[in-house]
Amino acid sequence: xxxxxxxxxxxxxxxxxxxxxxxxxxxxxxxxxxxxxxxxxxxxxxxxxxxxxxxxxxxxxxxxxxxxxxxxxxxxxxxxxxxxxxxxxxxxxxxxxxxxxxxxxxxxxxxxxxxxxxxxxxxxxxxxxxxxxxxxxxxx
Numbered sequence: 001x002x003x004x005x006x007x008x009x010x011x012x013x014x015x016x017x018x019x020x021x022x023x024x025x026x027x028x029x030x031x032x033x034x035x036x037x038x039x040x041x042x043x044x045x046x047x048x049x050x051x052x053x054x055x056x057x058x059x060x061x062x063x064x065x066x067x068x069x070x071x072x073x074x075x076x077x078x079x080x081x082x083x084x085x086x087x088x089x090x091x092x093x094x095x096x097x098x099x100x101x102x103x104x105x106x107x108x109x110x111x112x113x114x115x116x117x118x119x120x121x122x123x124x125x126x127x128x129x130x131x132x133x134x135x136x137x138x139x140x
Contacts, residue, residue, distance in 0.1 A: 001069060004062055011059035016128055018052030019091070022098050023121035029105050030114040045102050056095055063088070079140040087131050094123055 025045045032038045067081075101120075104110045112120075133139075 001066075004065055004069075008059060008062035008066060011055055011062060015052055015055040015059045015095075016124060018048055018055065019095065019098070019124040020121070022048050022052065022102070023117055023124075026098075026101060026105065027114045027117040027121065030110065030112060030117050042106060045105070049099055049102055052095065052098075056092070060088075060092070077138075077140075080134045080138045083140075084131055084134045087127055087134070091124065091127050091131075094127065 022045060025041055025048065029038060029041050029045070032041060067085075101110070101112075
């Protein structure tokens with residue numbers, strides 16, 4: 001079971017590295033005027049998004065396996081798990097939002113500024129912080 005937990009943590013950390021970095025590429029895409037540089041950034045963003053998706057799948061599957069084995073979330077005092085799972089759903093939604101925003105850049109339909117993407121980049125930091133606090137502190 002510790003192997004599953006270790007792998008889950010490794011895949012989650014790796015997935016979040018991509019969630020932290022892809023919006024930074026989007027900040028640069030929103031600022032960039034040179035078509036050559038834009039094309040290079042789009043290649044980087046596409047490859048990163050594909051790799052992030054491959055990392056997200058085992059992170060979620062292993063997390064589900066841990067949830068099923070430990071049976072956490074049943075009974076009183078496990079409200080933190082329900083809150084954590086809600087935040088995980090938001091992280092998955094954020095991941096898909098990144099894909100949608102990337103498609104807008106690819107088709108030249110992005111209407112958002114680099115400032116918006118700088119704020120958007122802070123979302124996974126907040127989500128990860130809340131998830132870690134819930135898992136470690138188990139406040140309710």
